[in-house]
Structures are given as C-alpha cells and as structure tokens.
Amino acid sequence: MWAFINKLRSPKWFYAISARLQPWFWALAAILIVTGTVWGLAFAPADYQQGNSFRIIYVHVPAAFLAQSIFVSMAVAGFVFMVWKIKVADMAATVMAPLGAAMTFVSLFSGAVWGVPTWGTWWMWDARLTSMLILLFLYLGVIALRGAFSSRDSGSRAASVLAMVGVINIPIIKYSVEWWYTLHQPATFTVTGRAAMPTEMWVPLLIMVLGFYSFFIALTLMRTRNEILRRESNKRWVRELAQET
Amino acid sequence: MQQESAAVVPRLKEPGEGLALALTATLKRDLVLMLRRRGEVLNPLVFFALVITLFPIGISPDPELLALIAPGLLWVAALLAALLSLDSLFRSDFDDGSLEQLLLAPQPLAALTLAKVAVHWLLTGLPLALMAPVLGIMLALPAGSYLVLAVSLALGSATLSLIGAIGAALTVGLSRGGVLLSLLVLPLYIPVLIFGAGAVQAAIAGDSVSAHLAILGALLAAALMLAPWAIAASLRISING
Amino acid sequence: MMAFNSIAEFIAMGGHAPYVWSSWGVTLFCIVALAWHARFERRQLMNSLKRRERRERAREQQNAVPTSFQSVVERGQHDT
Numbered sequence: 113m114w115a116f117i118n119k120l121r122s123p124k125w126f127y128a129i130s131a132r133l134q135p136w137f138w139a140l141a142a143i144l145i146v147t148g149t150v151w152g153l154a155f156a157p158a159d160y161q162q163g164n165s166f167r168i169i170y171v172h173v174p175a176a177f178l179a180q181s182i183f184v185s186m187a188v189a190g191f192v193f194m195v196w197k198i199k200v201a202d203m204a205a206t207v208m209a210p211l212g213a214a215m216t217f218v219s220l221f222s223g224a225v226w227g228v229p230t231w232g233t234w235w236m237w238d239a240r241l242t243s244m245l246i247l248l249f250l251y252l253g254v255i256a257l258r259g260a261f262s263s264r265d266s267g268s269r270a271a272s273v274l275a276m277v278g279v280i281n282i283p284i285i286k287y288s289v290e291w292w293y294t295l296h297q298p299a300t301f302t303v304t305g306r307a308a309m310p311t312e313m314w315v316p317l318l319i320m321v322l323g324f325y326s327f328f329i330a331l332t333l334m335r336t337r338n339e340i341l342r343r344e345s346n347k348r349w350v351r352e353l354a355q356e357t
Numbered sequence: 358m359q360q361e362s363a364a365v366v367p368r369l370k371e372p373g374e375g376l377a378l379a380l381t382a383t384l385k386r387d388l389v390l391m392l393r394r395r396g397e398v399l400n401p402l403v404f405f406a407l408v409i410t411l412f413p414i415g416i417s418p419d420p421e422l423l424a425l426i427a428p429g430l431l432w433v434a435a436l437l438a439a440l441l442s443l444d445s446l447f448r449s450d451f452d453d454g455s456l457e458q459l460l461l462a463p464q465p466l467a468a469l470t471l472a473k474v475a476v477h478w479l480l481t482g483l484p485l486a487l488m489a490p491v492l493g494i495m496l497a498l499p500a501g502s503y504l505v506l507a508v509s510l511a512l513g514s515a516t517l518s519l520i521g522a523i524g525a526a527l528t529v530g531l532s533r534g535g536v537l538l539s540l541l542v543l544p545l546y547i548p549v550l551i552f553g554a555g556a557v558q559a560a561i562a563g564d565s566v567s568a569h570l571a572i573l574g575a576l577l578a579a580a581l582m583l584a585p586w587a588i589a590a591s592l593r594i595s596i597n598g
Numbered sequence: 599m600m601a602f603n604s605i606a607e608f609i610a611m612g613g614h615a616p617y618v619w620s621s622w623g624v625t626l627f628c629i630v631a632l633a634w635h636a637r638f639e640r641r642q643l644m645n646s647l648k649r650r651e652r653r654e655r656a657r658e659q660q661n662a663v664p665t666s667f668q669s670v671v672e673r674g675q676h677d678t
Contacts, residue, residue: 145629153622154608157601165614171625194590214628222621229614249544256540260531269594270527274541277523277587281545284576288548295555327629334636341643345650354647 117196123340124349126200130333137330144323151316159313165229168222170317174324175219176240179247180282182212182328186254187279190272200336202268203343205275206258207335211328213251220244239293243286250278264343379464380472387476390449397445398480401438402488408434409492420497427496428557431506432513432550434492435485439514440539440546442481443521446473447529447592456529457596466592467585474522474588482514502560505570512573513553519577519584520545526591549576 119125152170159166189205192198220241227236235241254271261267309317344350391398412430413423423430450456459469489510490503498506524542528534556569602608611618 149622149626153618154600154602158612163614164611165617167611167618168621171621175625211632214632218625218628221624225617225621229617246544246547249540253537253541253544256537257527260528260534260537266530266594266597270591273523273587273591273594274527277545280583281548284548285544288551292551292555327633331632331636334640338636338639338643341640341647345647350647351651354644354651 117198120200121196121198123200123203123344124347127337127340130337134330134333134337137326137333141323141326141330144319144326148316148320148323152320156313156316157310162230165226168226170320172219172222172226173317174321175215175222176244177321178324178328179212179216179219179244181325182208182215183247183251183275183282184279186212187272187275190275194269194272194276199343200340202272203339204332204336205272206268207339208332209251209255209258209271211331211335213248213255215324216244216248216251220248237293239286239290242293243289246285246289247282250282254278376464376468379462380468383459383469383472384476387473388479391476391480397442398484401442401481402484404441405434405438405485405488406492408437409495413496424497424499427493427498428502428506428554428561430496431489431493431498432510432554432557435489435510435514436517436546436550438485439481439517440521440542442477443518443525443542444528444535444538446477446522446525448525451529451595456592460593460596466589470522470526470588470592471581471585474518474584477522478515478518482518483511486510486514498557499561501563502557505560505566506557509553509556509566509570509573512570512577513549516549516573516577516580517546519580519588520549523584523587523591526588526595528595529592530595549573552576 148170152167156167156170158164186205186208189201189208192201193205223241223244224235227233227241254274257274258267258271261270341350409430412426416422416426447456450459460466462469486507489506490498493503493506521538521542524538524545527541528538531537552569552572556566556573559566559569609615
C-alpha cells in the first residue's frame with residue numbers, strides 16, 4: 113500500500129495510470145446516466161402527491177450527494193497534500209472545486225424549481241436548501257482563496273487549510289440549520305414523513321447517483337491530467353509526450 | 358561594584374520553556390497596543406450602533422415589528438461588527454514584521470495566537486456584548502431577554518473571534534484580503550448565529566435558554582481546541598508565502 | 599410499464615413540464631459542458647505544448663554549434 117502511495121508522488125505515474133482508468137469511468141458514467149435518465153423520466157411512476165415534478169429528484173439528489181462528497185474529497189486531498197506533500201493530491205483538489213460548486217448550484221436550482229409546484233414559491237428557506245446555499249459559499253471561498261495568492265504553493269496550502277476547516281464545519285452547519293428550520297417551520301408546511309419509496313422509484317435514483325459519481329471520477333481524472341500537463345510542462349516526460357504526438 | 362538591575366530576569370532552562378511568560382507578554386503587549394489605538398477599539402461599537410439605526414429607518418419604526426426581528430438584527434449587526442474588526446487582528450503585526458518574530462518564537466504558536474485572539478475578544482466581542490442591551494432598547498426588545506442577549510453575545514463572540522482569526526490569518530498577506538475574509542468567514546459563523554439568536558428568541562418566548570447556551574458553550578469549546586492550530590498553520594502559510 | 603401514454607403527455611409532464619425540463623436541462627447541460635470543457639482544455643494544452651516543442655527544436659537547429667574554429671572564421675569572413 114505504501115508503494116502505491118509512493119508512486120502517487122509521481123505525477124508522471126498518475127498521468128499514465130489515469131489514462132487507462134479514465135475510459136472505463138466515462139463509459140460507466142454514460143451508461144448509468146442515460147439509463148437512469150430514461151428510467152426516471154419515462155418509466156418510473158409519478159408520485160401520487162407531487163405528480164411528475166417528483167422526477168426532479170433524479171437530478172436533485174445525485175447533485176446534492178455529489179456536492180457534499182466532493183467537498184469532503186477536496187478536504188481529504190488537501191490533508192494528503194499538507195501532510196505528505198503529494199503534489200497530485202493538490203492538483204486533484206484544485207480541479208474538484210469547480211465541479212463541486214457546479215453540482216451545488218444544480219442542486220440549489222433543481223431544489224428551488226421543485227419548490228414551485230410543491231410549495232408554490234420560488235425559494236424556500238428549508239434546511240436542505242439553506243445548507244446547500246451555505247455549502248456553495250464555502251466552495252466559492254475555497255476557489256477564491258486559492259486564486260488570491262501570487263505563489264501557487266501558498267494558495268494550495270491556504271485552500272487546503274480552508275477546505276479542512278470547512279469540512280469540519282459542514283456537519284455542524286447542517287445540524288444547526290436543521291434545528292433552526294424545525295424551530296421556525298411555518299405551520300402550513302408540515303413535513304410529512306416520506307413513505308418508503310417503492311422499488312420502481314428508488315432504483316433509477318440509485319442508478320443516477322452511481323452515474324453521477326462515475327462522472328465525478330472520470331472528470332476529475334481528466335482534469336487532473338490536464339493540471340499535470342500544465343504544472344509539469346517543463347519536465348522531460350511531458351516534452352517527449354508533446355513530441356511524439 | 359555595579360548595581361544589579363532592578364528587573365528580575367527569569368532563568369529559563371530550555372528554549373521551549375517560559376510558556377506562561379510568553380503568554381503574559383503577548384497578552385500585555387497586545388492589550389497595550391490595542392488600547393493605544395482607541396479608534397480601532399471604538400469603531401466596531403459605533404458600527405454596531407449605526408447598523409442598528411439603519412434598520413428601523415430602512416424597514417419601519419413600528420415597535421411591534423421591530424420587537425419581532427430584534428434578536429436576529431442585534432446578532433447579525435454584532436456579528437458584522439466583529440467581522441469588521443478582524444482584519445486588524447494580525448495586519449499591523451504583519452506590516453511591521455513582529456508577526457514573523459512571533460513565528461520564530463520557541464513557544465508553540467498555537468498558544469501565542471490564543472493570547473492574541475483573547476485580547477481581541479476582550480476588546481471587541483465583550484464590549485459588543487455589553488452594548489447590545491442598550492441597542493436592544495432601541496429595537497423594542499421584549500423584557501426578560503436582555504441578560505440572555507448579553508450572555509449569548511459574550512459567549513458567541515468568543516467563538517466568532519476564534520473562527521474569524523483563522524480567516525484573518527489566511528488573508529493577512531493578501532493585498533485585498535478584507536472582502537475575501539468576509540466571504541471565507543461568514544458561512545462558518547452561521548451555526549453561532551443560529552444558536553445565539555435562538556437563545557434570545559427562546560428567552561422572549563419564555564422557554565428555557567440553557568440548551569442554546571450549552572450549545573454555544575460547546576461550539577466555543579470546540580473552537581478553543583481546534584482553531585489555534587488552524588490559525589498557526591494559516592499564519593505560517595501567509596508569512597512564508 | 600411506461601408512465602406516459604403518449605409522447606405529448608411525456609413532454610407535458612402532467613403540467614409540470616417547465617419545472618422538470620428546466621431542472622433536467624440545467625443538470626445535463628452542466629454535465630455535458632464540464633465534460634466538453636475538460637476535453638477542450640486538454641486539446642488546448644497539448645497544442646500549445648506541441649507548438650512550444652516545434653519552436654524550440656527550430657531554434658536549436660538555427661543555433662547549431664560550429665565544429666571547428668576554421669568554420670567560425672569562414673563564417674565571419676562571409677558575413678562581412
């Protein structure tokens with residue numbers, strides 16, 4: 113295992129191995145997302161309460177899961193970078209942030225849009241949407257901080273610290289926002305306990321979630337490879353790569 | 358025969374010793390420096406009062422409406438005032454090089470930063486907490502909540518100082534760090550805001566506030582344990598940049 | 599099986615069409631755009647790296663090192 117981690121220190125090795133892994137994850141992502149889309153949009157039954165707007169769940173939930181997982185991954189990558197000085201970890205963290213922010217935005221957008229037919233309003237300060245909004249600000253903060261430093265290494269270390277501070281705060285924020293919402297819940301919107309979803313409803317959801325995660329891995333692999341090319345452009349192996357193609 | 362100087366120089370056996378000495382020295386130094394810059398100490402308080410003045414003007418002078426939103430307004434305005442004062446926490450030391458000296462000290466940086474943040478709270482958070490009830494009167498804050506307002510703000514502003522110091526340490530080396538500081542720190546402030554304002558609202562409703570204050574205390578404890586390390590790491594990044 | 603009886607019904611989504619299609623549209627647009635951007639970025643990087651290689655190789659050939667002092671003298675005589 114340590115040999116594996118030591119190999120990770122070499123961007124060149126990561127570049128080579130990710131080239132082989134990448135196509136599999138892209139294929140997996142494509143298959144899962146297309147299947148989930150078709151199933152969720154056309155074949156899954158409509159919710160008896162919410163009708164067809166229920167189908168938004170098939171993009172809202174995967175995006176929300178991804179938004180949170182990516183922040184955790186970013187913080188872990190930052191931690192690995194700070195402790196073991198593995199550059200590839202920082203490169204991965206750099207490319208993960210915009211995707212995480214995009215997924216947070218998608219989750220917010222779909223959640224807000226979902227609210228219109230369900231609650232009759234374009235925005236609802238409920239626990240989940242509010243937590244997602246705060247998460248978006250955390251992402252923007254990490255991205256802004258990384259870019260504010262003139263030295264790339266300083267920016268990377270600062271962003272790593274912020275990501276780690278943020279990841280510790282995320283459960284605290286979620287807990288307090290949920291507490292706050294249950295306290296102030298307007299009387300008209302009682303949260304009915306969700307009845308267990310029938311199989312035909314949650315299987316496409318699972319497929320979409322897995323598809324989104326595959327997409328995350330595939331995209332991160334590809335963008336990390338780009339980042340490697342960018343940062344290691346003066347190394348011989350990159351020059352040779354540019355010469356042969 | 359030369360006279361021994363009156364000052365007693367403590368004999369330290371190793372460089373890492375003398376933590377208490379270093380802490381008291383840092384505390385005294387920061388206190389003296391901040392008290393010399395009285396304007397900086399008063400600024401957040403004036404800002405607090407101004408912001409509270411803006412809201413009735415911007416919304417409505419109706420005391421019933423104001424009473425409803427007073428807990429949140431007071432907390433948000435105090436939070437913003439505390440945020441305003443964060444930038445100067447490390448900046449003047451950074452500019453004249455004494456921050457670098459602090460980094461070179463043999464005593465653990467985390468402990469020394471704790472001393473600096475303590476002074477910041479003493480001269481910012483605590484005065485804000487003491488001033489808040491006065492402003493509460495202006496917002497028609499219902500009776501029975503004034504003490505809770507002051508206590509929750511005193512407790513919460515300590516956490517805000519600690520969390521804010523992390524942001525201040527991260528941005529102290531940047532030229533336009535001020536706005537970025539707010540972006541970084543405000544999302545992290547939200548749990549404190551929720552439970553702080555919640556405590557005041559509970560007091561108004563006549564409910565028990567012990568749960569809210571207990572959680573504020575827990576947040577402070579967690580911040581006391583974790584923040585100093587983050588502040589120290591951030592300071593090293595900003596200086597060594 | 600199918601939740602809808604006709605294509606028209608499918609598109610209408612029981613009256614919730616704008617919500618469902620806008621959510622899905624934004625999501626799939628983001629996914630496709632991010633994937634396309636990553637590929638585009640790679641192509642850009644490879645192209646600029648290749649261009650740099652070509653430039654530097656051309657420069658190397660221009661500055662070919664002379665093999666003897668004589669040829670340097672000859673070259674100098676030709677230039678005048």
